Amino acid sequence: MRAFQVLQAGSPPQLVEIDRPEPGPGQVSVRIRACGLNFADLLMVKGTYQDTPEPPFTLGMEIAGEVTKLGDRVTDLDVRDRIAAFGGHGGLAEHGVFDVARSVRLPDAMSDTDAAALQIAYGTSHVALAHRARLQPGETLLVTGAAGGVGLTAVEIGKLLGARVIAQARGAAKLEVAREAGADHLIDAGEDLRARVLDLGGADVVYDAIGGDVFKAAFRATNPEGRLLPIGFAGGEVPQIPANHLLVKNLSVLGVYFGAYLGFRPEVVRDSFETLIGWYLAGRLRPHVSHVLPLDRADEGLALLRERKSTGKVVITPGG
Known part of the structure; x- marks a missing residue:
């Protein structure tokens, strides 16, 4: 089968032919129909992501597809079931093996492309805003990088939770x-x-995917007792947070790493x-996918993320 792999840290990924993997206990084999790309895939290529496997490995953190084979002790799924799975890697391939514990059966009304675009971006924003920040109706939410993969979902979920949303994008x-x-409210990145x-009354919750000077400016515009969520550092600089300013304004900085919940509180991810x-089935949210590309154009998909030319999600379709 074909797979888009990192063969050596720091080297460009390549489309290669590898053996089809077999499922172990508690796993299923999946014919992968769609795989969502994430900024973390770019970090894995460089070897700087916190959960980067040892090369060689197949990129692609979140997938949707059809179960083709069951491993031992699998009772919750059947062959031909459509599922979504958060594997962490292994999604940019024609077939993959995924843990049942990280999989969920898909409703007929949800497309493979939407399912592949839903998990990490929407999951991160929902866990961050509803579970970590406890965003309340009527509060003001500032989202930086608001047209990106996670930022756009934060705008959508913030509105669903009843917040007034300020969006910053370029x-x-x-x-x-x-x-x-x-x-x-809209703020251009050049402003x-x-x-x-502050002219808009300050932010009660900040959802920041950029880092660097953007985080510093958002930090200074946060209201007393505000909560700041450093989601990512697409700008390249990890901000240093002045603890004395936290004290003066009674601020909280809340770390959010969506994937970690699978290890210590998986029910948070499942419930989310x-x-x-x-919400999807009720028509209250719709994943925004700006590009859908075949597997042999996965490098173009990563370039769209790297060069910030996409909005919402980029989805690769290994299985057509």
């Missing part, structure tokens, strides 16, 4: 995408973020995904 086209997702947010599927 350029009119990306800001329009954020507006269509429900943003109440003075701190001044604009059930909520998200319910």
Whole structure:
């Protein structure tokens, strides 16, 4: 089968032919129909992501597809079931093996592309805003990088939770995408973020996917007793947080690593995904996918993320 693999840390991934894997106990084999790309895939290529496997390995953290074979002790799924799975890697291939504990059966009304776009981006934002920050109706949420893979979902979920949403993104086209997702106020990346947010009354919760100077400006525009969620560092710089400022304004900085919950509180991920599927089936959210590409163009998909030319999600379709 074909797989898009990192053969050596720091080297460009390659499309290679490998043997089809066999499922072990508690696992299923899946014909992969769709795989969502994430910024973490770029970090894995460089070998800097916290959960990077040893090369060679197949990229692709989240998939949707059809079960083709059951491993021992699998009773919750059957062959031909459609599932979504968060494997952490292994998704950019025609077939893959995934743990049943990290899989969920898909409703008929959800497409493979939407399922592959839903898990990490929406899961991260829902766990961050609802579980960690306890975002309340009427509060003001600031989302930076608001047209990106996770940022756009934060705008959408923030509105579903009843917040007033301020969206920051680069350029009119990306800001329009954020507006269509429900943003109440728009700030271009070239504007003075701190001044604009303060003019709007400050932020009660900050959802920051950029880091660096953007985080610093958002930090200074946060209201007393505000909560800050450092989600990622797409700008390249991990911000250093002045503890004395936390004290003066009674601020909280809340770490969020979605994948870690699978290890110590998997019910948080499971309950979140059930909520998200319910919202999807009720028509309350719709994943925004800007590009759908075949497996032999996976490198183009990663380039779209690297160069920030995508909005929402980029999805690869290994199985057509």
